[in-house]
Amino acid sequence: MTSKNCFMYLIVTILIISVLSACGNSNEGQSTSTSAPSPSAQSESADTASNDDGYRLLTDALGNEVKVPNHPQRIIASFLEDPLTALGMKPVAQWGYKGAPQHYLQDKLGDVPVLNVDGGLKSEETLSYNPDLIIFLSPSYLRNGDYEQFAKIAPTFVLSDNDSDWRGNLQKLGALLGKEDAANQALADYDKKLSDAKKQLGGTLTDKTAILLQGGDEKGYNLFGPGFFGGAMLYDAFGFKAPSLINGSYETYSLETLPQLKDVDYIFVLSGEGRAKPPENNPLWQELPAVKSGHVFAVDSGHWFNANPIANGLVIDDIVRYIHE
Structure with a gap:
């Protein structure tokens, strides 16, 4: 090999080494940026918080860092069964009061065991269902010190x-469970249903x-005001x-x-098991124009005393059914 060829060979070798070195540095930088997600990673950054162990590290409303399974199979989400069902998912056990679940959901959850949540969800009963994810709607659903007991279970x-x-x-739940599209679709379906109902009326x-x-x-x-369960539907949604x-x-x-009424x-009266009746025998009630005209409607407290996509959709159905020109 001539000295000229040797010189050219040396230059090519140096160039190859430089390119490989640059690629290695680039990959190393990418690995550093994705392998250590921020401790406060919220659901919108869930994909970047994923890892090879099948979970995402997310921070909940109490500031707890939680290893959320990417594909939970045995969820307990007491009193979140409505939005969970709207996302096309089933809990391993469902909320119940004195043995009775939310009746309006039983066409979807009829085969799901009922929890005894009188006085709040109990850690011992929760453990018996071997959940892989436990979800609470808000801190108000937890008693003091309860979080740590449940966190030991799942x-x-x-x-x-x-x-x-x-x-x-609903959107937060969708993001938590990787069901963002289903959450957006459920909201779109609700908005269309409400719009169609108002046009019909x-x-x-x-x-x-x-x-x-x-x-x-x-x-x-009692009367429900704006922003409170069925009151929100009457005043805020329907106007x-x-x-x-x-x-x-x-x-x-x-x-x-x-x-003063x-x-x-129109008077909508909550009905259902254990619900008190309106003061039907009171002369003041009997003199109300809405009572005299037959504009008093008994409605199921299961979905009127609620605020979730399926429940609100049923409220829309009731209003359309009872209110006419």
């Missing part, structure tokens, strides 16, 4: 710090007043007027205030 994630934001919580709702009433004892009753008597989200009123066009 990864435990507190979803939100806002119980009433059902839309945002047309001018029926114009300047109409409605209330959602819960029967009480012989002395009083019914609230009577001037309503002064809060969920307040108790004496029977002597019944005459004389301008109410």
Whole structure:
């Protein structure tokens, strides 16, 4: 080999070594940026927080770092069964009060065992179902010190710090479970259903007043205000007027205030097992124009005393069924 050829060979060798070295440095930088996600990684960065062990490291509403399984199979999400069902998923056990689950979901969850959550979800019963993920809607669903007990059973994630934001919580749940598209679709379906219902009712709702009433004892009753479960559907979603008597989200009123409901066009009364009836035998009730005109409707407390995609859809069905021109 001539000296000229030797010189050229040396240059080519140096160039190859330089290229390989640059590639190695580039790969090393990428590995560093993705293998150590921020401890506060939220669901929107879930993909970058994934690892080879089948879980994502996410931070919940209490600030806990939780190893959330990428594909949980045995979920317990007490009182989140509605949004969970809307995402096309089933829990391994479902919420129940005195042995009774949420009846309006039983066409989907009829074969799912019922938890005893009287006084709150219990760690011992939860353990018996061998969950791989436990979800609480908010800190208010946890008693003091309970989190650590559940975290010893399975990864435990507190979803939100806002119980009433059902839309945002559905999206958070979708992100947590890798069901973002299903959450967006459920919201789109709900929005269309509400829009179609309001178009169908047309001018029926114009300047109409409605209330959602819960029967009480012989002395009083409760009314739902704007932003509170079925009250949110009446006033915020459909645009019914609230009577001037309503002064809060969920307040108790004496029977002597019944005459102040004389301008109410429609009265929806919570019904269901264990629910008190309205004051039907009270003369003040019997004199109300809505009562005289037959505009009092018994509605299932299971979905009216709720705020989730399936429950709200059933409320829409009820309003369309009962309200006519």
